[in-house]
Amino acid sequence: MSINATPAGADVSADETATSSTGRHAAVPAQRAGRGRTPLSENKKAERKLGWLLCAPAALVMVLVTAYPIIYSVWLSLQRFDLRFPDQREFIGLENYVTVLTNEFWWTAFGVTMLITVVTVAVELVLGMGLALIMHRTLVGRGIVRTAALIPYGIVTVVAAFSWRYAWTPGTGYLANLFSEGAPLTERASSLAIIMLAEIWKTTPFMALLLMAGLALVPEDLLKAASTDGATAWQRFTKVMLPVMKPAILVALLFRTLDAFRVFDNIFVLTAGGNETSSVSMLAYNNLIRGLNLGIGSTMSVLIFLTVAIIAFVFVKLFGTAAPGSDDSERR
Amino acid sequence: MADIVLDKVSKKFPDGTVAVADVDLEIADGEFVILVGPSGCGMSTTLNMIAGLEDISSGELRIAGQRVNDKAPRDRDIAMVFQSYALYPNMTVRENMAFPLRLAKLDKETINRKVEEAAKVLELTALLDRKPANLSGGQRQRVAMGRAIVRQPKAFLMDEPLSNLDAKLRVQMRTVVSRLQKQLGTTTVYVTHDQTEAMTLGDRVVIMRGGAVQQVGPPQELYDHPRNLFVAGFIGSPSMNFLHAAVEDGKLRTALGDVPIGERVRRELEGADAPRELILGIRPEHFEDAELVDDDTRRRGMEFEAPVDIVESMGSDKYVYFTVEGERASAAELEELAADAGASDFTGAGASLVTRLSAESPVAEGQHRRVWFNLEKIHLFDPSNGRNLTLHEGRAAGALAD
Numbered sequence A: 001m002s003i004n005a006t007p008a009g010a011d012v013s014a015d016e017t018a019t020s021s022t023g024r025h026a027a028v029p030a031q032r033a034g035r036g037r038t039p040l041s042e043n044k045k046a047e048r049k050l051g052w053l054l055c056a057p058a059a060l061v062m063v064l065v066t067a068y069p070i071i072y073s074v075w076l077s078l079q080r081f082d083l084r085f086p087d088q089r090e091f092i093g094l095e096n097y098v099t100v101l102t103n104e105f106w107w108t109a110f111g112v113t114m115l116i117t118v119v120t121v122a123v124e125l126v127l128g129m130g131l132a133l134i135m136h137r138t139l140v141g142r143g144i145v146r147t148a149a150l151i152p153y154g155i156v157t158v159v160a161a162f163s164w165r166y167a168w169t170p171g172t173g174y175l176a177n178l179f180s181e182g183a184p185l186t187e188r189a190s191s192l193a194i195i196m197l198a199e200i201w202k203t204t205p206f207m208a209l210l211l212m213a214g215l216a217l218v219p220e221d222l223l224k225a226a227s228t229d230g231a232t233a234w235q236r237f238t239k240v241m242l243p244v245m246k247p248a249i250l251v252a253l254l255f256r257t258l259d260a261f262r263v264f265d266n267i268f269v270l271t272a273g274g275n276e277t278s279s280v281s282m283l284a285y286n287n288l289i290r291g292l293n294l295g296i297g298s299t300m301s302v303l304i305f306l307t308v309a310i311i312a313f314v315f316v317k318l319f320g321t322a323a324p325g326s327d328d329s330e331r332r
Numbered sequence B: 001m002a003d004i005v006l007d008k009v010s011k012k013f014p015d016g017t018v019a020v021a022d023v024d025l026e027i028a029d030g031e032f033v034i035l036v037g038p039s040g041c042g043m044s045t046t047l048n049m050i051a052g053l054e055d056i057s058s059g060e061l062r063i064a065g066q067r068v069n070d071k072a073p074r075d076r077d078i079a080m081v082f083q084s085y086a087l088y089p090n091m092t093v094r095e096n097m098a099f100p101l102r103l104a105k106l107d108k109e110t111i112n113r114k115v116e117e118a119a120k121v122l123e124l125t126a127l128l129d130r131k132p133a134n135l136s137g138g139q140r141q142r143v144a145m146g147r148a149i150v151r152q153p154k155a156f157l158m159d160e161p162l163s164n165l166d167a168k169l170r171v172q173m174r175t176v177v178s179r180l181q182k183q184l185g186t187t188t189v190y191v192t193h194d195q196t197e198a199m200t201l202g203d204r205v206v207i208m209r210g211g212a213v214q215q216v217g218p219p220q221e222l223y224d225h226p227r228n229l230f231v232a233g234f235i236g237s238p239s240m241n242f243l244h245a246a247v248e249d250g251k252l253r254t255a256l257g258d259v260p261i262g263e264r265v266r267r268e269l270e271g272a273d274a275p276r277e278l279i280l281g282i283r284p285e286h287f288e289d290a291e292l293v294d295d296d297t298r299r300r301g302m303e304f305e306a307p308v309d310i311v312e313s314m315g316s317d318k319y320v321y322f323t324v325e326g327e328r329a330s331a332a333e334l335e336e337l338a339a340d341a342g343a344s345d346f347t348g349a350g351a352s353l354v355t356r357l358s359a360e361s362p363v364a365e366g367q368h369r370r371v372w373f374n375l376e377k378i379h380l381f382d383p384s385n386g387r388n389l390t391l392h393e394g395r396a397a398g399a400l401a402d
């Protein structure tokens, strides 16, 4: 999907001016039509109109910069379109999807991506929670602790990935010398482990940051009440903090899952997808940019998009019942 | 059921703040004790130390005769009620009330029975399956009480439990709390900064200021015999009037005229380092319209004349505000009380004198009126340390005592 971002992005300013001017014209007759009703409803109507008007430019720009590439990708994915053979371009319906979904490389990459997603997000959740608790509870040197914890997140992923690669290069890398005889980045299992390690190292601070925002939502009195009610530290954590933090945890999980599913930089630098360590994004990149096969590459992009959308949908569905107090009794 | 003893308990926070300083307090089994003071005076900290939510910096805390300084809150068997209610938002009312019992690993049947009992007492039965988000403030407060009483703990600690309620509900809940405490007979420590709550609820009231206990006693005793300027100004609504008084030729020169003093006060003022200036304190109800005073009573007080500023008729009596000239009373305590006016509507050190006269008084705004006041009910304070000079063996004796 990344290839489409550039042309659409260039159109932003032109689109924006066009949008806001049409929006203004559209609003005038609507307001006139509203006259003749009771003043209250007219007021309300005008207010709603204004609301729409105010967010219309932003919404339209957003739709344009995201919808255009998405629709373009879908359009490309329905064609046989290989830049090496441009004259064979042809609309072929869902044939690309059949090709991709019956391909074992795709499923291997999908499995690798899933594995990386599940393992890294799970580990990050646990570590991030620990880190968040430490940052939340630290009284002395709060600033230093927080800054230190956030450093990995501040480093550009590619730079960090290179440092991991050098660290694991036999002969010169300090980690390679310390832990292994062979070349860990040339074997599948160890490569995957290192990729996940790099991912976790890099994004745990982000998770911690989101969880810390959730921790701040837990009222101090609630924990005090639980203490006097006889709860141990662990019971306070599981029975009071976690339920109150649940929405924040879900947001953190959603963000991280979506991010993790699109893992690319670390794999690109560490193994370049060798030894069956490609993620789906890696595979799409290889087809789209290196293979110049726009049809197959776009198909993969669309499939990644769909998977991500499904993940997001599941999380958002979970949200509906997650916020405390938002059970059906409230709607009564 | 247990007694609670604080023995020179102090709290110093890591940032150097001394929130509680050498508090000595013995709370008898079943007693209802109120901690009251302006906000920030260390009441919550004291309560948290009793509950075990804050470490005790020095001193000893004993519950039922046992030193509990190092015990975790869960091992102290104490229930606490918070101003914010602190209900678990993810649990229903039933689950909230059952929470301490479940943690105590009671069996389901017992838990259910106890929760239902407590719900009945607090009229919560119909609300048992609701979430806290769907309750009104008063209902939430009752759930918080319910969660405290289901366990039958050794003591209740309540930190401004009614402060978030509106005035009417607060009065209602006050009686609920009072009745509940009498029924259960559980030792209770109740924190408030509302002096009406303090006066009406407790067996004994502890007045705190800046982390130190000012005076401990039954409400009436604090009202009649305040040990110092702070207590005198804090208790009472409208508050005590304070006037500047200069000591001259064995008399006190005040805005209300020259006040004679008796032997005892004279002796107090004899020393070389005795104060030359005092603060005279007198409560609104110790004034009366001079016309309505009989001769016998008249001899116990003195009279002055002043312009009437405002008359508020309460039906049973009249609050009359007089404008008085002269130097204002000034002391650290009075400034502090004025700054905390949110808690008690402190009017004492202002330019106007608040008096409570009989309803029969024909007083009208704009008039000059002769007013009598009772010299036996006067308090004299040393402005440098706030000490009540008219107090003798714990009893206030007025200015004329020999």
Ligand SMILES: Nc1ncnc2c1ncn2[C@@H]1O[C@H](COP(=O)(O)OP(=O)(O)O)[C@@H](O)[C@H]1O
Pocket (backbone or CB within 6 Å): B013, B014, B015, B017, B018, B019, B038, B039, B040, B041, B042, B043, B044, B045, B046
């Ligand atoms: N954790 C803390 N660190 C430093 N100072 C504190 C802390 N908690 C309370 N204090 C200070 O201690 C004093 C007493 O606080 P508190 O007991 O909460 O007052 P209140 O009597 O209103 O309940 C206040 O001046 C407050 O600023």
Ligand SMILES: [Mg+2]
Pocket (backbone or CB within 6 Å): B040, B043, B044, B045, B159
């Ligand atoms: Mg407090």
